[in-house]
Amino acid sequence: xxxxxxxxxxxxxxxxxxxxxxxxxxxxxxxxxxxxxxxxxxxxxxxxxxxxxxxxxxxxxxxxxxxxxxxxxxxxxxxxxxxxxxxxxxxxxxxxxxxxxxxxxxxxxxxxxxxxxxxxxxxxxxxxxxxxxxxxxxxxxxxxxxxxxxxxxxxxxxxxxxxxxxxxxxxxx
Numbered sequence: 001x002x003x004x005x006x007x008x009x010x011x012x013x014x015x016x017x018x019x020x021x022x023x024x025x026x027x028x029x030x031x032x033x034x035x036x037x038x039x040x041x042x043x044x045x046x047x048x049x050x051x052x053x054x055x056x057x058x059x060x061x062x063x064x065x066x067x068x069x070x071x072x073x074x075x076x077x078x079x080x081x082x083x084x085x086x087x088x089x090x091x092x093x094x095x096x097x098x099x100x101x102x103x104x105x106x107x108x109x110x111x112x113x114x115x116x117x118x119x120x121x122x123x124x125x126x127x128x129x130x131x132x133x134x135x136x137x138x139x140x141x142x143x144x145x146x147x148x149x150x151x152x153x154x155x156x157x158x159x160x161x162x163x164x165x166x167x168x169x170x171x172x173x
Contacts, residue, residue: 009070009120014112016070016084016120018061023071024050026080030101068120072113074104084113086121086130093129094121095160098144105140114148118172129171136166145170 008017019027027050036044045053057069066088074081081104087095096117100110114132121127133156134141146152150170161167 007120007124009116010075011112011116013075014081014109014116015073015075016113016116017073018069019054019057019071019083021051021054023080024054027054027071027083030080030082032102035099035101068125070113070117070120072098072100072109074109079104081109082113084117086117086125086127088127089131092127093131094125094127096121096130096132098141100140110140110144111147114144118148129173131160132170133161134168134170135163136168142168142170148172 008015010016024047028045028047031045057067059065060067060069068086070084071080072082072084073079080101082098082100084096084098087097089095096114098110098114098117100113118130121130130150132145132150134145136142136155142152150172153169153171156167156169160169
């Protein structure tokens with residue numbers, strides 16, 4: 001991926017911007033078992049874990065690394081509602097992943113955050129294909145992928161995830 005400097009994207013409801021060290025407590029407050037499953041399983045994150053993750057994401061932005069991670073903020077309240085990440089998988093493609101904190105699920109924030117991340121990928125990165133891997137049983141996550149313009153391609157390959165159980169691959173275009 002070819003990086004631009006860290007950026008901010010918004011649609012009037014959601015704002016994406018790279019997380020800063022001051023955002024660590026808000027991230028920790030948003031974690032639940034579903035988030036932990038993807039972020040730091042099998043235990044709850046510590047402040048040190050989140051600080052290290054934010055520092056790694058910042059370094060990746062600054063060094064044209066493989067990862068572009070954004071916090072997702074509800075603009076009206078300036079509340080951190082989750083995050084979205086683009087991770088290069090080589091060959092002009094990237095994985096797109098997202099988390100929405102429990103109090104903010106099913107309110108459209110995930111779909112809006114993914115749509116903004118797609119815009120960033122199309123305008124600022126040299127990727128032609130975006131891939132989302134979801135748990136087959138996570139209807140909310142599957143709905144976000146579809147609502148954001150991805151199509152179900154089929155079962156994910158084992159090398160694409162570390163989860164146990166059926167996983168699905170959604171792609172764009």
